[in-house]
Amino acid sequence: MPKKNHEKARGLKNSVFNLAETGLILVAVPLIFQLVLSFQLSDALSKIEKQTLSRLRSTAIISAASQVSLHFYSIASLLTLFRFTRDPAIADGYRNGKQAAKESGNYLIELTRDRPDQRERAEKVVSLGEEAAAIISEFERPMEMGVTAVLEAPRVRREINRIFVPIITELDTLVKQERQRLTGEQPDFDLLFKLMCVGFIANLFLSGFLALFFSRSIISRIDRLTANLRSCAERGELAPNLQGRDEFVNLDKAFHRMNDSLTAIESRKREFVAMINHDLRTPLTTLQYVVALALKGSYGEFSEDEKTRLAQQEEKLIELVDYINEFLADEKKESEARKSVDDKHEGTH
Template structure:
């Protein structure tokens, strides 16, 4: 069973702590023993010292009495009295010292009794001296000397016992000191042994497991197989299992990424700051004819068409300097010498210090666009002349140049004329569209009142307004001077009004208003038709876009009018848009720049 990290930490703390507490307790016990032995030694010295003092006082008192007996001097008598007082004091001290030791107390009690008897003999001898009976005094002193010999012998015996005890306590102190030294050395050794043992155990059970986790991180980074899973149920084992799940997810992501890169139709590559290829997917072989190994380390400059080289380098340098992203097109010279038009989408990676590129081959798209332009140009020019001729014949037939027509004939001619007009309008729209895409739509700008655009436009669609019985409300109280191409802007406004009439119900209202600020004049065309859905506010201005697919048949529209109108307005520097409220009509608007009064000839 593998212990958790928390339990291991508890063991690392608890084991040394228990050991230290045991060491401290043993050390305290030995120190206490030393203190007890020192106390015994001090006690023995005190008892022996006071016994020696007591002996000296006994001898001093005896000698003073003997001298005073023979000399009758008062000095020796007083000295004997002083020694007696000190003698009693020492007796009390010794009695207190031996009170707690039964053996010493027993020996001292014997000495004390002998000394009391001797003290009575001393007092009797002193009395005999005082009354002048020196013989009796001498006899008492003899008794004192005999008794003192027993006292001295008993005191010497007790002193010897105290000295023996002192030696014994010193010996025991030496033994305890040796035990303390052994304990310290043993504690140091065991502490080192315990630290090494715990360290080895931790290293084997934890550090090595951590090393496995660390090695696995390097193996994941280098995409190598991971080490064997860690056993157990501790935190490291849980971490290892979580890490393996993450590694499996990363491996799955790498496989998916590799599959995407391998199967991607577009070329996906990375360039360093010197525009050298560092990684290329297999699509380069299919599109450019170069194997990935042939491109890695090669500069992009060697593949770009010379005419596009400078702009390509400028685009890439700008992306690197801004550490951002960008897109551009250029031509690449492929392995067989052909040129391919390519669209580059590039992002700078600050972590990798590389450009991450996606290259889309647009050669076929450009060819198709060119074919479309050629087709539109061909159809437009080839249809325009015969349609004009047909229109003229219809006009002559309608005018009766070839004789009067009955009602059915007139109706047929009018229908053919309407169809021819729609075809001519479609051809003109296609020609305008081709001019816009090729950048050949020129404007003849002039400073004109806004009313010069609005009034002719209304006149051109007056019949259609009248036929649907639509009430026209014109608010042109403001008539700013704008800078515009009159004919082109009339074309735009006719288109907006015609659309409004086309999608408005009969007996509805059509409102045309104008407004201006310091920079732009704004014209609005508001109808009461079905409106434009919010989702189509932008897309309705694209080519061939209708609100409903059926509008091209039911409303007879080509879907080019708004796209052409948007291009014309934007060429003027204005904007065009719609403010829809679906189901409640639409308000289309466009803006034109106000003419500069100081410089009316601006272009």
């Protein structure tokens, strides 16, 4: 094998993984990275979801608190209006307003179920509202009769104001805290976007690095096998055995075993050719000359029958020597052709 290929062979690193393990790494490492990234994204999405739901809950609480406040103001306005008009429709309006205020208060309690401080305020508002409703119910009948409405009105107004002020105060405090919560809890969509971008880019680089690393290792080992196969075909010297435990090592060992077998066969062939040349052709040629001399009478006269047999033997010897000469000539041509190819291959490198 050319010197250049031997230098490459010395610089080739051993393979730690076989092809199955390499494929597993190429699939598993990016997959594990994706799973870790998925957990991070899931955690970020969970936080954003909680923050979004919290904001929606705060918005709903503020709306419900506003509705409760409006209902109480509406009740007070309708009650004052009824005092002067005695209109049954207005009476039905503030009765419906009491029921709506109660329902809105219960809904507010339900919305604040997982916020203890706010729930306590909502329950206090509902309790005060029920107390105000009881006072109004006591005043309804005299007010409808118009008998003691004038005398009872100032007392009822004071009682209602005594209750309405804490209600409005609690509702204002509740709304203020929920608005502060809305201001403080902002879903971090920027973090989610950054995680997605960083994860995508990092996974891209990781997959590319692994693919490049293993592809270079595999290609270099395939190049070694190709060079050894070419050298084996040209009967050149093979590079040293690959080291490691992958499938290419087994294939390279098979090439070396095949090359050793071919070398042994060529050695035996050369021995066979040498044996034919020295141990067979020379004696047969000598024997051919002896038979030819005998037929010419150099060793005395032979009978006709003996001459006939000697002539037959001479033909067989000539034919056998011709076969041997043809075989040796063909072998010489093959050797010269291999030498020419080797010289040409060396010249290209």
